[in-house]
Amino acid sequence: xxxKFKKIFAVISLFLLTTSFAVAETYVRYEQDGKTSWGELKGxxxxxxxxxxxxxxxxxxxxxxxxDVKLMAPVDPKDVxxxxxxxxxxxxxxxxxxxxxxxxxxxxxxxxxPEDDIIHPVDSDIIGYEAxxxxxxxxxxxxxxxxxxxxxxxxxxxxxxxxxxxxxxxDIQWFxxxxxxxxxxxxxxxxxxxxxxxxxLTARLNGEVRQRGNxxxxxxxxxxxxxxxxxxxxxNPGDLIWxxxxxxxxxxxxxxxxxxxIEGVGILTNKVIQGK
Amino acid sequence: MKIKSTVAGIIAALTIVGTASAENYVRYEQNGMVSWxxxxxxxxxxxxxxxxxxxxxxxTSVEKVDVIMKAxxxxxxxxxxxxxxxxxxxxxxxxxxxxxxxxGLFTxxxxxxxxPEDDMVRPVGxxxxxxxxxxxxxxGKKAENVxxxxxxxxxxxxxxxxxxxERxxxxxxxxxxRAKGSNNFNPVGPHLVTGLDxxxxxxxxxHNGVKSQGANSSGMIFNxxxxxxxxxxxxxxEPGDxxxxxxxxxxxxxxxxxxxxxxxxxxGTLKSTLVQGK
Numbered sequence: 041x042x043x044k045f046k047k048i049f050a051v052i053s054l055f056l057l058t059t060s061f062a063v064a065e066t067y068v069r070y071e072q073d074g075k076t077s078w079g080e081l082k083g084x085x086x087x088x089x090x091x092x093x094x095x096x097x098x099x100x101x102x103x104x105x106x107x108d109v110k111l112m113a114p115v116d117p118k119d120v121x122x123x124x125x126x127x128x129x130x131x132x133x134x135x136x137x138x139x140x141x142x143x144x145x146x147x148x149x150x151x152x153x154p155e156d157d158i159i160h161p162v163d164s165d166i167i168g169y170e171a172x173x174x175x176x177x178x179x180x181x182x183x184x185x186x187x188x189x190x191x192x193x194x195x196x197x198x199x200x201x202x203x204x205x206x207x208x209x210x211d212i213q214w215f216x217x218x219x220x221x222x223x224x225x226x227x228x229x230x231x232x233x234x235x236x237x238x239x240x241l242t243a244r245l246n247g248e249v250r251q252r253g254n255x256x257x258x259x260x261x262x263x264x265x266x267x268x269x270x271x272x273x274x275x276n277p278g279d280l281i282w283x284x285x286x287x288x289x290x291x292x293x294x295x296x297x298x299x300x301x302i303e304g305v306g307i308l309t310n311k312v313i314q315g316k
Numbered sequence: 317m318k319i320k321s322t323v324a325g326i327i328a329a330l331t332i333v334g335t336a337s338a339e340n341y342v343r344y345e346q347n348g349m350v351s352w353x354x355x356x357x358x359x360x361x362x363x364x365x366x367x368x369x370x371x372x373x374x375x376t377s378v379e380k381v382d383v384i385m386k387a388x389x390x391x392x393x394x395x396x397x398x399x400x401x402x403x404x405x406x407x408x409x410x411x412x413x414x415x416x417x418x419x420g421l422f423t424x425x426x427x428x429x430x431x432p433e434d435d436m437v438r439p440v441g442x443x444x445x446x447x448x449x450x451x452x453x454x455x456g457k458k459a460e461n462v463x464x465x466x467x468x469x470x471x472x473x474x475x476x477x478x479x480x481x482e483r484x485x486x487x488x489x490x491x492x493x494r495a496k497g498s499n500n501f502n503p504v505g506p507h508l509v510t511g512l513d514x515x516x517x518x519x520x521x522x523h524n525g526v527k528s529q530g531a532n533s534s535g536m537i538f539n540x541x542x543x544x545x546x547x548x549x550x551x552x553x554e555p556g557d558x559x560x561x562x563x564x565x566x567x568x569x570x571x572x573x574x575x576x577x578x579x580x581x582x583x584g585t586l587k588s589t590l591v592q593g594k
Contacts, residue, residue: 118392118425118426119425119426119427121493124490124491125490136490137490138488138489138490142489142490142491143489143490143491143493143494144490144491144493145423145424145425145493145497146423147393147423147551148392149393149551149552150551161550209413210413211413211418211420211421212398212399212411212413212415212420212421212422213398213420213421213422213491213492214491215421215422215423216421216550219423219550219551220550220551221550221551221552271439272439272494272497272498272499273425273427273428273497273498273499274427274499276427
């Protein structure tokens with residue numbers, strides 16, 4: 041009798057373990073010999089995929105050691121949506137807000153990877169960090185309800201929405217201040233199977249904690265964001281939605297290192313270099 | 317008599333030169349397939365690719381009336397410019413920033429772009445939908461840190477656009493993304509034309525047939541060459557990307573069923589009807 045219970049327990053544990061392994065997968069994009077590929081990361085080995093995982097990419101049979109390649113941003117979107125003022129602790133007292141998300145866009149060309157440097161433009165006097173969580177859309181979304189929204193979310197990664205603090209008020213729109221080339225790092229991996237509505241995020245400037253939060257505190261959570269955006273725009277597989285940042289964003293100087301850590305995703309680390 | 321024939325000869329010569337440099341490109345749908353083509357008279361000669369990607373004639377041709385005309389652009393990025401004619405008053409929009417020192421740049425998702433035969437859609441919840449007559453240039457080659465002097469080399473051609481805008485959303489939202497870039501807000505066409513002097517083109521907009529907007533692109537505060545120079549400092553422009561001029565004068569609200577026509581010399585007329593979304 042005792043033995044039987046043990047056996048059942050073992051079978052159940054094995055089943056749960058297998059299930060969770062099947063659901064939580066880790067994807068990367070990497071460059072090798074000048075060619076960029078998608079891959080699935082298992083331990084220290086990348087298994088190459090024929091296409092993006094959300095486009096049904098399948099293993100090609102080729103593998104490579106992670107340490108032998110350059111990791112790129114684990115995303116390849118057409119459109120990049122961001123959210124302003126989506127955590128209470130990031131809203132200044134005099135800031136205008138709306139009952140719906142403070143949506144804006146940056147060009148996909150602004151994205152850089154976990155092994156790239158953040159570029160401090162010559163003609164900005166002050167850039168700041170913004171730790172965020174980022175979701176990747178898994179399938180075409182148009183007029184999606186909040187209830188169904190999770191079916192359209194493929195996975196989660198970490199992002200740093202570097203912002204030129206002097207350009208934002210001076211320009212008519214935030215576009216340049218938020219989306220200039222080299223401003224938005226993403227990575228290191230794209231992770232599926234996480235509860236993106238309850239993820240801890242910690243960010244460090246030169247090793248010191250500066251930002252800390254949990255996605256459960258987002259004013260408009262990712263399901264609501266997908267539903268809202270899909271009312272007005274068509275979301276395509278691969279498109280990104282950024283959470284908005286938490287707490288206070290401070291200045292990044294040339295040479296600084298900023299790390300964004302999300303549980304289950306890992307640490308996105310980038311150095312700031314001077315642009316020309 | 318001799319003078320007359322000389323004049324006729326010069327006109328003929330000019331016409332030939334003009335025709336040689338000014339090509340009309342279209343994008344069209346036939347049997348569910350979208351192709352690029354070169355429009356000569358009423359006939360479309362199919363191209364193997366976008367003309368700015370060195371698409372060549374495939375040998376297949378079709379009559380324009382037998383196909384659906386699509387937006388004659390296929391960009392990754394659609395850059396727009398706010399308050400780029402002094403006649404379009406920023407004060408109306410509560411804008412306090414200086415708009416004469418640098419362009420008021422923003423972007424809309426390319427999914428908002430529709431063609432010359434599509435309807436503009438006023439979404440549910442929108443009540444203050446305005447027209448905005450604009451010119452749109454298409455980038456011909458990758459542009460990064462391009463000087464003002466060289467910018468002309470990066471502009472492939474010019475077409476017409478209507479930057480449909482929901483003014484209440486524009487006033488109330490934190491940014492203009494939804495107000496300017498929702499699905500079916502931005503018709504473009506009918507043709508993409510090369511060989512035009514895009515710094516000196518007349519444009520006119522007509523609401524239900526009545527003239528409501530007009531200008532010449534020489535009145536742009538930042539002309540298209542400057543826009544290419546400015547944008548390429550911060551972003552990489554790829555072949556096919558588009559830059560909108562910004563609109564002129566006052567704009568007005570459109571109701572479902574209204575039409576808006578925009579005519580630009582050398583290009584033609586883009587006519588769109590507004591319908592109510594569901």
